Amino acid sequence: MGSTLTPGVPTTADLMEAVAAVGTAYFHDFAAAAARHGLTSSQAKALKAVQEPVPMRALAGRLGCDASNVTGIVDRLESLGLAGREAAAADRRVKIVTITPAGARTLEAIRADMTRAHEAFGSLDEEQREALGRLCRQVLPLLTGGQ
Amino acid sequence: MGSTLTPGVPTTADLMEAVAAVGTAYFHDFAAAAARHGLTSSQAKALKAVQEPVPMRALAGRLGCDASNVTGIVDRLESLGLAGREAAAADRRVKIVTITPAGARTLEAIRADMTRAHEAFGSLDEEQREALGRLCRQVLPLLTGGQ
DNA sequence: TATTGTTATACTCTATAACTATA
DNA sequence: TATAGTTATAGAGTATAACAATA
Numbered sequence: 001m002g003s004t005l006t007p008g009v010p011t012t013a014d015l016m017e018a019v020a021a022v023g024t025a026y027f028h029d030f031a032a033a034a035a036r037h038g039l040t041s042s043q044a045k046a047l048k049a050v051q052e053p054v055p056m057r058a059l060a061g062r063l064g065c066d067a068s069n070v071t072g073i074v075d076r077l078e079s080l081g082l083a084g085r086e087a088a089a090a091d092r093r094v095k096i097v098t099i100t101p102a103g104a105r106t107l108e109a110i111r112a113d114m115t116r117a118h119e120a121f122g123s124l125d126e127e128q129r130e131a132l133g134r135l136c137r138q139v140l141p142l143l144t145g146g147q
Numbered sequence: 148m149g150s151t152l153t154p155g156v157p158t159t160a161d162l163m164e165a166v167a168a169v170g171t172a173y174f175h176d177f178a179a180a181a182a183r184h185g186l187t188s189s190q191a192k193a194l195k196a197v198q199e200p201v202p203m204r205a206l207a208g209r210l211g212c213d214a215s216n217v218t219g220i221v222d223r224l225e226s227l228g229l230a231g232r233e234a235a236a237a238d239r240r241v242k243i244v245t246i247t248p249a250g251a252r253t254l255e256a257i258r259a260d261m262t263r264a265h266e267a268f269g270s271l272d273e274e275q276r277e278a279l280g281r282l283c284r285q286v287l288p289l290l291t292g293g294q
Numbered sequence: 295t296a297t298t299g300t301t302a303t304a305c306t307c308t309a310t311a312a313c314t315a316t317a
Numbered sequence: 318t319a320t321a322g323t324t325a326t327a328g329a330g331t332a333t334a335a336c337a338a339t340a
Contacts, residue, residue, distance in 0.1 A: 010280040015268040016173070016261070018283035023170025025290035026163070028211070042330065056299060064175070066332055071300055073330085093298040093339045114163070120289035121162040124282070132282050133157035135275060136165035142267035143172035189307065203322060213309055218323055220307085240316045240321040 026117060033113040037106050038080070046073050047099065047107050050083055055094045082106055173264055180260040184253050185227070193220050194254050197230055200245045229253055 010018065027041065034044035042063070049062040056074070060067040074097055077083035082103030088094040099107070124132065157165065174188065181191035189210070196209040203221070207214040221244055224230035229250030235241040246254070271279065 008280075009273050009277045012265060012268045013258075015271070015276055015279060015283075016264050018280055018287075019169065019173055019268070020177075022166065022283050022287055022290065023173055025287060026166055026170055029290060030167075040329065057297085064171075065330080067299070068301080068333080069331060076329090091298080091340070095299065111160075116290050116292055117163050118159060120286045121159045121166070123285065123289060124162070126156050128282060128285075129162055130156045131278050132162060133155075133165055135271070135279050135282075136162075136169050138270065138275075139267045140165075140169055140172060142270055143169065143176060143263050145263060187306065204320090212307080214322070215310080215324080216308060223306090238317070238321080242322065 029114050029116045030110075033110045033115075036113055037110055039106070039110070042073055043077055044107075044110055046070075047077060047082060047103055047110075050077075050097050050099050051104070051107070053086070053096045053098045055088065055096050056085075057094070059097055077103065176261050176263045177257075180257045180262075183260055184257055186253070186257070189220055190224055191254075191257055193217075194224060194229060194246065194250055194257075197224075197244050197246050198251070198254070200233070200243045202235065202241045202243050203232075204241070206244055224250065 030044070031041040034041050037044075039047070046059065046063060049059055054062070056070050057067055059074070060070045063070065063073075074083060074085065078085065082100055084098050084100055085095045086098055088096050121129075177191070178188040181188050184191075186194070193206065193210060196206055201209070203217050204214055206221070207217045210217065210220075221230060221232065225232065229247055231245050231247055232242045233245055235243050268276075
């Protein structure tokens with residue numbers, strides 16, 4: 001499946017497939033950890049994005065979805081007692097989402113619960129961690145287009 | 148944000164965040180490419196999984212979802228003329244999903260259309276590609292739990 | 295007029311359970 | 318009885334459009 005010209009050096013297509021496989025497996029681990037605590041991955045992602053108070057509109061930006069979706073996601077977090085809404089003093093149109101103590105505890109528990117991810121990245125030595133971190137930093141801005 | 152003990156060497160938490168960011172950006176690029184061709188990411192993923200004929204049940208396994216979902220996904224691909232169902236000769240219960248010539252063209256177009264991903268992974272030199280590929284191969288089996 | 299958050303609507307993905315036709 | 322595919326149902330995520338309150 002690799003390049004036939006230079007054995008061991010993957011082609012761009014090979015690399016994309018390898019990165020996609022790692023990404024899929026990582027998100028699977030994340031979703032499983034969230035589910036163990038009664039949350040979907042979107043809800044867990046929102047909880048993570050709300051560690052510091054964030055207006056609804058800005059939260060939509062962080063989650064990469066339309067603002068209309070955030071209403072339902074925050075509704076569910078609120079009904080679970082994990083997040084709350086506060087009116088902004090400066091502009092009475094905006095509502096600021098805050099995490100509750102229970103939400104912070106759940107978030108920490110999910111992080112600690114990502115056992116496979118910890119095993120996987122913990123298995124790398126210093127040199128490998130440095131290399132992977134550097135490669136991610138190089139690749140990411142091109143993938144996101146600078147945003 | 149990095150380890151304060153060894154500058155340049157990311158902690159496990161840092162690495163997870165970096166990999167998650169790359170994974171997110173990659174899947175965003177994939178979804179955008181699929182959307183440009185009128186498909187959702189699940190549909191594009193299914194099309195990719197069906198390059199060789201696959202029974203419905205096995206397709207569910209490849210997509211990591213329940214078999215009941217596959218019916219709808221393949222229905223939509225079929226209505227777009229990108230895939231088809233054939234009865235299996237050996238066991239008349241099983242239906243085998245096949246990709247059509249139009250489906251194969253669409254899949255190839257989506258692959259070619261992943262512009263940001265090509266830029267990102269194409270920017271790496273041979274040594275970097277080899278390192279990234281090797282790191283993915285080391286990390287993946289731990290993330291998937293051996294499956 | 296423009297913006298923030300919400301609601302209404304519609305589609306897709308997802309799982310569970312029940313059904314059918316085969317085996 | 319067991320299995321493959323489907324259908325029915327329900328919940329969640331997603332986008333678009335329209336709306337009320339505020340700026």
